[in-house]
Amino acid sequence: MIWTTLIIGGTVGLALVWIVAELSPRHPKLSAALENLGTVEVDTSKADFRAQLGRLMQRGVLSKFGVNKKDLALVGATSEQHSANQALMGIMGLVIPPAFGTVFVLILGLPAPILIFSLPVSLGLAVLLMWATNLTITQKAAEARQEFARAVATYIELVAAERKRATAATIALEHAADVADSWVFVRIRQELQLARYKGQRPWDALKQFSKEIGVPELSDLADIMRLAGAEGASVYEPLRARGKGLRVQLLNEARSRANADSERITMPMALMGLIFIALIATPPLFKLITS
Incomplete structure (x- = not known):
């Protein structure tokens, strides 16, 4: 049981590290442009699995999870590479909840049928991670543009x-x-x-x-x-x-973004002010009511 727990915990830890690495900001890659500079042959044996995942994601309903091709071209990624990353993130989303459920069953002694409830969580997490992959590309492309x-x-x-x-x-x-x-x-x-x-x-x-x-x-x-x-x-x-x-033009756009950010900050600041006033006014009010 100890070895099983260690293996499951290690798998979950690697999955979480992978998710953080995928969602962390990076500089735009130049691989797509560099590939056009020559016809150097590379070993494709390791890329076959990712290529198959990419082609699978571009078929049927899964193709709806795609992203703007202009954004991919700007950050230096191909549609197949992005689809493969989406597929891997979706697989991790499907695997992580059952893995956690298995750990809880083994360590806490929970009944095994409780793992059934991890299935809808797996589907939701898979969709969320694939959407987050698209959002990451979109944000990178906006900054790069x-x-x-x-x-x-x-x-x-x-x-x-x-x-x-x-x-x-x-x-x-x-x-x-x-x-x-x-x-x-x-x-x-x-x-x-x-x-x-x-x-x-x-x-x-x-x-x-x-x-x-x-x-x-x-x-x-x-x-x-x-x-x-x-x-x-x-x-x-x-x-x-x-x-x-x-x-x-760029200066005016920067000012517009700064003004929009300032307007978004106004409401939280006003709410914090109200909370601060309520904290100060609450003790005197309670004292007045009790007296």
């Missing part, structure tokens, strides 16, 4: 500086992307590199990339640079104007 927009504002200014030095449109985009090593600039460099390998014009690649990840600010840069590359137009002033306008 804001960071991407801020970096694009800087990137536009850098491209404008390159164009002021009479640098060609294609070279200006590449030189500006080489300035920083943040994940946003790395993704932009990768897209420009892929466009060069494919013989695609860089502004077309950035336009397509902006649609894939849902960042329209990058599409505006691509439209401006298309004028410089295709028609040879002077785009220094439009770039500076767009960069300034984007900074103002």
Whole structure:
């Protein structure tokens, strides 16, 4: 009985650690973009199980638990990988309640039929964990999209500086992307590199990339640079104007979010004030009533 309890307890502990690791914030991954840079063959024997789980989650009713593909592309994950993670979280949700129930039966001596009540809890926890997996991706994508927009504002200014030095449109985009090593600039460099390998014009690649990840600010840069590359137009002033306008837009959005957060805090603060007043006023009231 002791070994059985230890094994079940270890399994539950590993499951909880796995859940915390999956739900903890992470930096956006670049694996999806790096996979497009080459055709390196890897050992897929270990990935077969996860791939099967991913394909299973994309069928029938389970496909309703999917998430926006633009969010997945932005954080560097594929639909199959996300579906496999969802399936694993769902399996953990199904396993954890019966495991706890078994521990209680063995340690506390509860009747074994009580394990039947863990079945609806298992289904509810599985759905909750799969929903939490989607919510994690959505939150990561929202934060990454804001960071991407801020970096694009800087990137536009850098491209404008390159164009002021009479640098060609294609070279200006590449030189500006080489300035920083943040994940946003790395993704932009990768897209420009892929466009060069494919013989695609860089502004077309950035336009397509902006649609894939849902960042329209990058599409505006691509439209401006298309004028410089295709028609040879002077785009220094439009770039500076767009960069300034984007900074103002992002600042206004940040202020709006701050105001919304302040409004949400107002009600809890008012409630805490009422509770504090009630705590102070209660003893005198009781004394007045009793006297």
